[in-house]
Amino acid sequence: MRIRRVVTTRAGGRSKPPYDSFNLGGGVGDDPDAVAANRHRLATELGLEPDRLVWMEQVHGRNAEIVDGPRASAVEATDAIVTTEPNLALVALCADCVPVLLADPRAGVVGAAHAGRVGARVGVLPAAVRAMTEAGASVDRIEVLLGPSVCGECYEVPAAMQADVEAHLPGSACKTRKGTPGLDLRAGLWRQLADAGVAKIGLDPRCTVEDKTLFSHRREGATGRLAALTWLDPEGDSAGPISHGAS
Template sequence: MITTREGGSSRPPFDSFNLGGRVGDDPEALAANHRKLASGIGLPADRLVWMEQIHGRTTTIVDGPQAEPVEATDALVTAEPDLALVALTADCVPVLLGDPETGVVAAVHAGRVGARVGVLVSALEGMLEAGARLGAIEALLGPAACGECYEVPAGMQADVERHLPGSACKTRRGTPGLDLRAGLWEQLAAAGVGKVGVDPRCTMESPELFSHRRDEGRTGRFAALVWAEPEERS
């Protein structure tokens, strides 16, 4: 599931369904948005697991509700049904993974730095540790800054391409760019994940989504969530 910025309680520039803390939003509005999200997916609020995302490659396996966001991690994995894992983004790539045969799921925050250092590979390793079968895993690459918009210095592009092949591209201006979803797609394929879907929306071009780059750093975060329902498990 991917949320949008619409239908919440936050005031500009976080209007209105901001789900990210540490961005400067009013705490009461943020809490109201969190409650609305839980209600909207039909789970108690304590069944949503959040991350303290740091642009790293750490994966954490959780087996139940967490009183606070999981510290210093950019990927969550669980085999527990009805436990929703949440990744927050506003240009980075949210990646949702699931093995429908075992019920093991993962939510990944894959920004430029995290994708470069292998956070997605780390998440796949965590899923296997939790009991998933690689050949059964399905993936969704969520909305993110597209390669035509994501302009970077040439040296940065070359560095990321060395670590995440397939990510280098040209922007619509003809300048060096990064298409992180293309690189992550290739990484999934190389790992043996055969079913990969892509939400094609570009955060910088889609007004219904938050974008850190478009809004010059003063904006909210939308959420990508994944969970397994008990009846989906074999």
Template sequence: MRIRRVTTTREGGSSSAPFDSFNLGGKVGDAPEALAANTRKLADGIGLPEDHLVWMEQIHGRTATVVDGPQQAAVEASDALVTAQPGLALIALTADCVPVLLGDPEAGVISAVHAGRVGARVGVLPAALKSMREAGARLDRVEALIGPAACGACYEVPHDMQADVEKHLPGSACKTRKGTAGLDLRAGLFEQLAQVGIAKIGVDPRCTMETPELYSHRRDDGRTGRFASVIWMEDE
């Protein structure tokens, strides 16, 4: 099974400011017709029908949902999707949170994970891996891509929040560029993956807060769009 992964940017879409221009988030206040055009463009770009794009109602939790076919609406109250069906594109939407794309090409099992601070803290990534194993994946065969997110040098948090997240996600505490308490969620998630035996881990180094072509909730004062991290399988 061939696994494909794509990360979109904010360029080349139909949305007007402040969502300009390839926003794929449906609950940010963007014009519905612009969102529809952007969704069509995503489907066309990856060569799948629109109804084979599978979205999540992301709530910063740890629920992983297995899907086995096209969905009529976003999967309710989920922050991870898992499938063993080729031709279904699983999508995580982010704008500072961490998207993680996981796949076992031999078993033909994939997952898209939305790991924000709260979800990472409560264990959304282990929940996704558990669902993948139940679907037939083996952790030593899983390949992971940790996508663009707010970097530790930019992600400033209160000391007590840093300590709490570090307790549940070791390796995430850091200092920001200003020398204040910070969080590097990607570092913590990398360590979490490595600890369970996943050896093939790629990291997109881009920081959303520092990269103009990506959306950033923090940089843009909460008024912005969402980019998509997408994973799907093709028969070889």
């Protein structure tokens, strides 16, 4: 079973500034018709029907849900979704938060999670791993990709907030390039996964604030959302991450 992983950029879509141009997020103020056109283009370029993309109503929580087929609308109040259904792409939307893609190729289980500061703090990733195991995955076989997000050198927070997150997500506290208190969520999530027994963890090193080909709420305020997707492709062996701009 081949595992497909895709991370989009902001290039090649229909959205106008400040959402230019391949914004895939609804509810951020963009023209709904442009978002719909961008989502349709994404599905088409990936060789999937539009209804085979499963979206989440992301709320910065820790709810994880197993899905077994297409959804007419976004999965409500959920920040992690898991499936064993082939050619059903799970989507996490981000613009500084960490998109996380999980897979157990042998069991045929994939998952996608949205891990921002709040969600990472309250345990969205452990919830996603539990849902993976409930669907048949084995923790020691799970492979994880931590997608592009704001890096620790750019993520300045108050000292009290840093201490609170570090208490719940050890390894996330850091200093920014200015020497002020910061958070490196990917470092904390990496440690959390490793402590849980996940051995294969990959990292997309891009910082959304520094890389202007990606959307960043911290850099721009009103902006679009990139998508990180994963799905089971029954045609072949497991494959690693793919960066896709739909341009």
